[in-house]
Amino acid sequence: MIAQGVEAGGHQGTHRDVPDTDCSGVGLLSLVAQVREAVGIPVVAAGGIMRGGQIAAVLTAGADAAQLGTAFLAAHESGAHSLHKRALTDPLYARTELTRAFSGRPARALVNRFLREHGPYAPAAYPDVHHLTAPLRKAAAKAGDAQGMALWAGQGHRMARELPAGQLVELLAAELEAAR
Secondary structure, three states: OEEEOOOOOEEOOOOOOOOOOOOOOOOHHHHHHHHHHHOOOOOEEEOOOOOHHHHHHHHHOOOOEEEOOHHHOOOOOOOOOHHHHHHOOOHHHOOEEEEOOOOOOOEEEEOOHHHHHHHHHOOOOOOHHHHHHHHHHHHHHHHOOHHHOOOEOOOOHHHOOOOOHHHHHHHHHHHHHHHO
16 A cells, blocks of 8 residues: 655645645655554555655654655656756755646645646646646746746655666665665
8 A cells, every 4th residue: 555645746646636625634654654553454655755764764654665756756767857857956946835736636746936826726627627737838848947837746856866766776775774
């Protein structure tokens, strides 16, 4: 079972999206502990994990494994747009928010102009909002305007490292070993 904390980037793993409810969710460490007590199957922790020490923390909290997403966005093999990769560590994009602005579903993204201007008004209307905004996002990417793109990222995005994926895995394993 995947236990996805609110720290996770991109679309939230939820089947419930009620517009007038709080989308703040539960933090990963608390969620892992709660899920571990409730289920008798393996638990994989996901959400904002960027370092080996964080992997050690979720394993200590009861997870059987960790799943990393944003940590690999800046990897050389990632298919993310180059503007998206650069935005991960750009001080201009210091924080993330949950929003429906780009797709109509709750998703965590770097705060940019598009999110600020449209996030507060975006309805829970997936996939309609996605289809409506897709041409705008594509045009922004083509024009080199990261302020108009969906820049999915978890809360730990500022710790992204531009490495080949294999080197990143080796580094994470070494950090995990050091943390243990």
